[in-house]
Amino acid sequence: MEIVPLGDSALIVRVRDRFEDAPDEALNEVLRTFRRLQDAAIPGVIELVPAYTTVAVFFDPLQIMAAGTEPNELLDWLSERIDAVVAAIGDRGRAEVFPARVVEIPVCYDPEFALDLERVAQHAQMSPNEIIDLHSTAKYRVNCIGFTPGFPYLSGLPKKLATPRHAEPRKKIPAGSVAIGGAQTGIYPQQSPGGWNVIGRTPLRLFDAARKPPVLLRAGDRVRFRVITRAEFESLKR
Amino acid sequence: MKIIVTRAGFLTSVQDLGRAGYRQFGVSLGGALDAFALRVANLLVGNNESAAGLEITFGGLQLRFADERVVAWCGGEFDVRSGSAPLPAGHAARLQAGKELRFGRPQSGCRSWLAISGGIDVPIVLGSRSTDLRASYGGVEGRVLRDGDILLLGARPGSSTLATTGIGLWTGPHDWVSPAKRDPxxxxxxxxxxxxxxxxxxxxxxxxxxxxxxxxxxxxxxxxxxxxxxxxxxxxxxxxxxxxxxxxxxxxxxxxxxxxxxxxxxxxxxxxxxxxxxxxxxxxxxxxxxxxxxxxxxxxxxLLLQRERELERFRIGLSLHDS
CATH class of the missing domain: 2.40.100.10 (Cyclophilin-like)
Incomplete structure (x- = not known):
């Protein structure tokens, strides 16, 4: 584990060096660290951001200094507390298994929604239907939420489906678009620009500022896609 | 209890100190890009320093006040006037009902933050009144201001740092109220x-x-x-x-x-x-x-601690100048 400053008001706890070798293990360790740090409620810590191999810790340096820590001791003060939280996890904590939530996302692969299905099919040298079958039967996991509010980066995309991003991003990708970017798949929660290959659309709202929590998915969740017809899409949308 | 946006200008949005606490959901911090400038402006008008104000980019903004309010702004080198009277950065001014406030184009820098006593009263979304322009929520319908918008204001704070009509003399350090620098x-x-x-x-x-x-x-x-x-x-x-x-x-x-x-x-x-x-x-x-x-x-x-201590002295100074 390594702790590196991210400017003067945040730091990054690098829990692992690599992700691809053992994504599940890496993510479990990151989430364990995230939860323990959250429970520890270190004074001055504002919020935590888990992603792939790291947990970022955002803090208020003024609050920590107001409690008596000198400016030149602040990083050490915080690092010691983070180290202690991580050390306390121990082997028993590491053996603990967190049941991941499983979320099913209905996806309509209708040609009107699947702007890049042909492109993905050509790249994979498969038929569009084979792409849909493969994409909707695989098991995915949310590595992190980012890019835009509620956007899930999912691992677990079958290797055959990996498709390079568009060199020129689209200016507008509709909300709910399910897309492939390189070896990852994701869902655009709101209309936004983007370079990923759109192959379908979900009627679900992945982000709603009025909802608590505002997101449908969180880091660590397991995700499955369920194929729905255009009619089902329209009725779920309502 | 409101202001009328007679001209919205190039890019004006409602901002406060941002939306901390939701980053794990992909929600940007947002808020005034110079949070400190907004804090100082809010203190000058007697607001809580986290009250929502306006972030004005490249000027062009024109407001009309429906009731009497104290205003102050900090930021780039803007020509700001009420009628023909210039309002320099970092000074509180009491504007009577019906008065207008205009932001011209900046000589240097590009943004300024306007605080109005009572603060701008838009709904709180995810703990903040800030406009997230990319995700389209917060502020006024998640968008930049438009000509003709009407903004509701909060109740005027009881303690005002400025009792009389006109422009207050008390101001903050130059670096706070006019942070724009050439070739910084x-x-x-x-x-x-x-x-x-x-x-x-x-x-x-x-x-x-x-x-x-x-x-x-x-x-x-x-x-x-x-x-x-x-x-x-x-x-x-x-x-x-x-x-x-x-x-x-x-x-x-x-x-x-x-x-x-x-x-x-x-x-x-x-x-x-x-x-x-x-x-x-x-x-x-x-x-x-x-x-x-x-x-x-x-x-x-x-440096951060030093500035915060100076702000504390500024806050005390303001309360002493309160007449």
Whole structure:
């Protein structure tokens, strides 16, 4: 584990060096660290951001200094507390298994929604239907939420489906678009620009500022896609 | 209890101190790009320092007041007037009902923050009144102001720092109320990926100057200058970024992230501009030239603490000047 400053008001706890070798293990360790740090409620810590191999810790340096820590001791003060939280996890904590939530996302692969299905099919040298079958039967996991509010980066995309991003991003990708970017798949929660290959659309709202929590998915969740017809899409949308 | 936006200007939005606490859901911090300037302006009008105000980019804004309010603004070198009377940065002024306030184009810098006694009363979304223009929520329907918008104001605070009509004499330090600088030097601490850059790149970063590209916005300032070569030209595993982070995409042209930046990114982070200098960064506009100078993390924290202590004295001073 390594702790590196991210400017003067945040730091990054690098829990692992690599992700691809053992994504599940890496993510479990990151989430364990995230939860323990959250429970520890270190004074001055504002919020935590888990992603792939790291947990970022955002803090208020003024609050920590107001409690008596000198400016030149602040990083050490915080690092010691983070180290202690991580050390306390121990082997028993590491053996603990967190049941991941499983979320099913209905996806309509209708040609009107699947702007890049042909492109993905050509790249994979498969038929569009084979792409849909493969994409909707695989098991995915949310590595992190980012890019835009509620956007899930999912691992677990079958290797055959990996498709390079568009060199020129689209200016507008509709909300709910399910897309492939390189070896990852994701869902655009709101209309936004983007370079990923759109192959379908979900009627679900992945982000709603009025909802608590505002997101449908969180880091660590397991995700499955369920194929729905255009009619089902329209009725779920309502 | 309201103001009428007679002209919305180039890009004006409602902002407060931002939306902390939701980054794990991909929600940007947002808020006034110079949070300190908004805090100072709010204190000058007797508001809680986290009250929502207006962020005005490149001016052109014209407001009409439906009732009597105290106003103050901090930011770039703008020509601000009520009628023909100029209102300098960092001074509170009491405006009678029916009065207008106009922001002209800035001589230098590009943004300013206007505080109005009572604050702007838009609904709180995810703990903040700030407008997130990219995700379209907060502020006024998640958008920039338009001509004809009517903004509700909160109740006027009981204690005002300005009893009489006219412009108050009491003001803050020049650096606080007018942070825009020509060819500024921004202080930074080493980036989380500093060691991934070779010595000559680091040398170039700290010794040469960079020009602000027109392709800059509330998310970040794009910089043109000497190409910053990366040790291995691959993107890293995505991890958190923050306002102030300077990241280097494959083009080698760095991007200085501002308040509306994404929560995570995969480009190597060469440096982080210190919190105390973010207000200067928020004034950068196309063609400006900027340099970077390294300081230690302890020094960054010392500067932050020093400024906060000065703000505390300023707050006390304001209460003593209250008549």
């Amino acid at each position: 030097m921004l202080r930074f601490v080493r980036g989380a990926d500093w060691a991934r850059f070779n010595a000559s790149t680091l040398q170039r970063f700290t010794s040469e100057s960079f020009a602000v590209s027109p392709d800059s916005d509330r998310m970040g300032v794009r910089l043109d200058g000497p190409e910053l070569q990366r040790e291995n030209n691959v993107d890293l595993i995505s991890e958190a970024v923050a306002p102030g982070t300077i990241q280097v995409p494959p083009s080698g042209q760095p991007i200085l992230l501002l308040g509306d930046c994404q929560t995570i990114g995969g480009y190597p982070k060469i440096a982080h501009v210190i919190t105390v200098d973010l207000g200067i960064a928020a004034q950068l506009r196309a063609g400006d030239v900027v340099r970077f100078s390294e300081i230690s993390l302890a020094e960054a924290h010392r």
